[in-house]
Amino acid sequence: MSEVKDLSNSVIFPIGDVFESNNFNGTVHLKMLTGKPCPIGNVTFEPGCRNNWHKHPGGQILLVTGGKGYYQEWGKPAKKLHAGDVVNIPADVKHWHGAAKDSWFVHLAVEADASKGSTEWLEPVSDEEYERANSN
Ligand code: MN
Numbered sequence: 001m002s003e004v005k006d007l008s009n010s011v012i013f014p015i016g017d018v019f020e021s022n023n024f025n026g027t028v029h030l031k032m033l034t035g036k037p038c039p040i041g042n043v044t045f046e047p048g049c050r051n052n053w054h055k056h057p058g059g060q061i062l063l064v065t066g067g068k069g070y071y072q073e074w075g076k077p078a079k080k081l082h083a084g085d086v087v088n089i090p091a092d093v094k095h096w097h098g099a100a101k102d103s104w105f106v107h108l109a110v111e112a113d114a115s116k117g118s119t120e121w122l123e124p125v126s127d128e129e130y131e132r133a134n135s136n
Contacts, residue, residue, distance in 0.1 A: 011066040011083075011106055013042040023052045023121045026098070036114050045069060045105040050098020050130060053122040055091075058113030062087040062097060069105030070133045071097045072125075078133035081105070091116065096125045101134050 016031025026049025031042040045067075053074065062071065064085040071087050072078035074094035081087070081097075089095055091113070099105035 013065070013108070015044050016042060023054065024098075025050055025052070025124055033108070039111045039114050041109045043107055043109050045099035047099050047103055048101050049105075050125055051096050052124045053094055053096050055094050055120045055122070056089060056111070056116075057091055057118070057120065058111060058116030059091040060089040061110040061112055062089070063108040063110065065106045065108060067105035068100045068103035069098055069107070070100065071095065072129070072133060078129075078136065080136070081107075094122065098125075098130075 013033060014031045015029045017029065019028050019030035021028070027046040028049050028051075029044040029046075032039065033042055034040045042065075050070070062081075062085075064081045064083055064087075066083050069081045070078040071081055071089075072095060073089075079087075080100075087097075097107070
């Protein structure tokens with residue numbers, strides 16, 4: 001079965017609008033489902049899209065609902081993600097997440113403790129780092 005799926009009609013939650021941000025390389029869609037005190041966003045990455053390295057002062061939980069993608073912490077190898085995977089990202093751990101080159105990728109992003117402040121955005125994931133994630 002091909003890993004390439006058209007998830008543009010979304011899978012479980014609404015896909016939302018294209019989210020314009022310099023902190024993403026590629027096209028991403030965002031639909032906020034809840035607000036404070038526990039914001040949850042449905043994030044849909046088009047193939048090849050990933051975010052820059054970043055940190056969450058209050059941590060973040062990713063609940064993967066569709067497609068194929070990656071999560072990588074600074075200094076560690078990237079982990080491949082599929083629907084059903086849960087990633088518990090501790091506060092202030094530098095990381096990125098995004099789609100594989102050949103697949104859409106959809107996750108819920110839960111701000112574990114929004115009261116600690118907003119995301120700290122860092123440098124882009126290099127093409128070399130992204131290629132390495134896709135080749136493992
Ligand atoms: Mn994150």
